[in-house]
Amino acid sequence: MDDHLFLSCNRLGRCVVSQYLKGILQFRLYILLKDVLNFDIFLKGRDEMALITPEQYERSLRQRKNLRIFMDGQKVKDIFDNPNIRTVIEANKASYQWALDPTSQEIMTAISPLTNDRVNRYLYICRSREDLVAKAMAGTFAAERLGTCIYRCPGLDAFHTLASTTWEMEKNLGAEYHSRFIKYLRWVQENDLVISGALTEPRGDRKKRALDWPDPYLSLKVVEKRSDGLVVRGAKINISGAFAAHEMVVLPQSAKKKGEEDYALAFGIPTDTEGLTYICQYSPYSAEREKAGDIYELGNPLFGQRETSMVVFDNVFVPWQRVFHMGEVEYSIKFVERFAKTHRMTCGGTCKVGFMNLIIGACKLLQEYKGLEKAQHINDELTEMVVLRETGRACGLASANLGREEPEGSGVFLPDELMGNVSKLNICDAFWRVMALAGDIGGGLIVTLPSLKELKNPETKKYVEEFLGFGSEVPHRAYFESDEASPELDSRTAWGGDMARGRPGHGSEDHDSKDRRL
Numbered sequence: 131m132d133d134h135l136f137l138s139c140n141r142l143g144r145c146v147v148s149q150y151l152k153g154i155l156q157f158r159l160y161i162l163l164k165d166v167l168n169f170d171i172f173l174k175g176r177d178e179m180a181l182i183t184p185e186q187y188e189r190s191l192r193q194r195k196n197l198r199i200f201m202d203g204q205k206v207k208d209i210f211d212n213p214n215i216r217t218v219i220e221a222n223k224a225s226y227q228w229a230l231d232p233t234s235q236e237i238m239t240a241i242s243p244l245t246n247d248r249v250n251r252y253l254y255i256c257r258s259r260e261d262l263v264a265k266a267m268a269g270t271f272a273a274e275r276l277g278t279c280i281y282r283c284p285g286l287d288a289f290h291t292l293a294s295t296t297w298e299m300e301k302n303l304g305a306e307y308h309s310r311f312i313k314y315l316r317w318v319q320e321n322d323l324v325i326s327g328a329l330t331e332p333r334g335d336r337k338k339r340a341l342d343w344p345d346p347y348l349s350l351k352v353v354e355k356r357s358d359g360l361v362v363r364g365a366k367i368n369i370s371g372a373f374a375a376h377e378m379v380v381l382p383q384s385a386k387k388k389g390e391e392d393y394a395l396a397f398g399i400p401t402d403t404e405g406l407t408y409i410c411q412y413s414p415y416s417a418e419r420e421k422a423g424d425i426y427e428l429g430n431p432l433f434g435q436r437e438t439s440m441v442v443f444d445n446v447f448v449p450w451q452r453v454f455h456m457g458e459v460e461y462s463i464k465f466v467e468r469f470a471k472t473h474r475m476t477c478g479g480t481c482k483v484g485f486m487n488l489i490i491g492a493c494k495l496l497q498e499y500k501g502l503e504k505a506q507h508i509n510d511e512l513t514e515m516v517v518l519r520e521t522g523r524a525c526g527l528a529s530a531n532l533g534r535e536e537p538e539g540s541g542v543f544l545p546d547e548l549m550g551n552v553s554k555l556n557i558c559d560a561f562w563r564v565m566a567l568a569g570d571i572g573g574g575l576i577v578t579l580p581s582l583k584e585l586k587n588p589e590t591k592k593y594v595e596e597f598l599g600f601g602s603e604v605p606h607r608a609y610f611e612s613d614e615a616s617p618e619l620d621s622r623t624a625w626g627g628d629m630a631r632g633r634p635g636h637g638s639e640d641h642d643s644k645d646r647r648l
């Protein structure tokens with residue numbers, strides 16, 4: 131089998147485990163030091179490095195007021211106690227940890243020319259092709275370690291489009307949007323904040339323009355222009371992790387035409403601004419997490435599945451100094467296109483690469499547990515998965531390597547549009563194919579596993595260890611309790627359930643049989 135495959139598979143288990151151990155050690159060190167050093171985001175002096183600790187991040191979230199958030203028909207009283215929301219906080223904390231960790235600092239931070247200081251990669255605007263490549267690599271790095279969304283990438287991609295387009299608007303129109311944005315960016319970098327990015331909207335009948343919809347607020351719209359700012363009404367939907375960010379950056383979702391000036395909008399607001407309501411997604415995985423007595427009964431225990439919410443703007447006030455686009459309809463499309471090309475590189479060519487790596491590594495481990503290392507068709511399937519993964523990575527890197535300054539003179543580098551689009555289109559198919567192959571290697575147990583609680587139940591423990599241990603001499607190496615398997619694979623969550631459910635009745639794929647594909 132190919133060396134790269136071996137490397138990736140072996141690296142997988144170790145990196146997941148070593149990340150957890152490293153996290154625990156660093157957390158303990160922090161606990162020892164925090165009282166002595168009295169860390170606090172709001173006590174940070176101007177001379178200190180901008181990077182804050184994971185615990186400072188969590189503490190800063192606790193200082194927010196007015197957070198109105200609903201899940202499963204109920205108001206969430208304490209976001210820190212909510213098991214689903216907690217996963218987003220933990221993922222963001224990991225991104226703070228990586229920035230401080232000397233072994234990952236190079237990839238997860240960069241020196242900002244605005245602050246002359248080290249800032250988190252998720253707040254740094256690319257100024258060269260090398261920066262774009264580093265951004266791409268950071269996306270894969272994060273996905274491999276989280277096994278879920280790095281909630282900070284829509285905000286970073288929104289920052290790229292804002293830096294580029296506000297520069298162009300200020301140059302062409304004399305508007306002060308760029309100066310405002312740069313001031314905002316510097317403040318965000320100095321305080322090491324988490325930013326979410328919000329474009330997607332409910333929208334009405336797609337055959338019609340917004341002005342013809344009976345409800346004009348199905349796209350975010352200005353309600354009132356005041357001397358001190360704007361009042362807006364509408365909603366953004368599917369927004370990743372916004373409730374655990376400090377700030378939300380809002381961009382137009384689509385091109386705007388003359389007459390649609392009140393929809394041509396971009397701004398940044400604190401996530402606890404009055405008038406905002408978060409209505410969270412809720413799925414069987416959310417219910418499973420709420421029901422679990424111990425998160426370690428779940429797949430991806432700490433970081434969970436990707437969490438989004440609908441964000442309702444019910445007459446929300448935005449001060450002028452936070453408005454970066456208002457009414458210049460010919461520029462709305464530039465915000466959208468520049469976001470799309472940046473995000474497609476990130477989402478298609480980097481983070482899905484990391485997820486695929488986890489799934490492939492987990493499949494390799496399953497192959498070994500079952501003693502099927504020599505089964506040629508499984509090795510072929512693993513090889514195909516690696517080829518799909520590396521094609522995804524190649525598209526992302528090509529997009530970064532062909533990136534250019536846009537517009538010329540702005541100092542902002544954006545990925546290549548064609549390769550960004552190819553990244554997305556390629557990964558849309560490749561990801562499902564990898565899941566289908568993983569479903570084959572995993573077999574029926576991916577869908578039919580009993581609960582991990584059976585390992586704590588004296589009446590069933592011995593049976594589960596015996597019959598799901600695949601003959602292993604180490605009881606805890608039971609199929610579904612492997613501490614090396616990927617967080618996505620551990621308990622059926624997130625990847626295989628629906629795919630594998632379509633596979634019963636195919637019979638077992640006997641590795642001695644010549645015709646294995648029946």
Ligand SMILES: Cc1cc2nc3c(=O)[nH]c(=O)nc-3n(C[C@H](O)[C@H](O)[C@H](O)COP(=O)(O)OP(=O)(O)OC[C@H]3O[C@@H](n4cnc5c(N)ncnc54)[C@H](O)[C@@H]3O)c2cc1C
Pocket residue numbers: 284327328329330331336337367368369370371436438
């Ligand atoms: C897990 C997750 C996280 C996300 N996070 C974010 C986030 O952080 N921020 C954010 O802004 N967004 C986010 N999104 C939203 C995501 O970007 C959108 O879901 C995506 O752009 C598709 O838009 P849509 O869901 O409205 O689908 P639709 O636009 O409804 O698309 C459905 C189908 O209809 C077709 N279609 C739609 N309109 C037309 C038309 N006019 N003509 C012809 N065909 C049409 C589409 O091509 C597609 O085939 C997230 C989505 C997911 C699933």
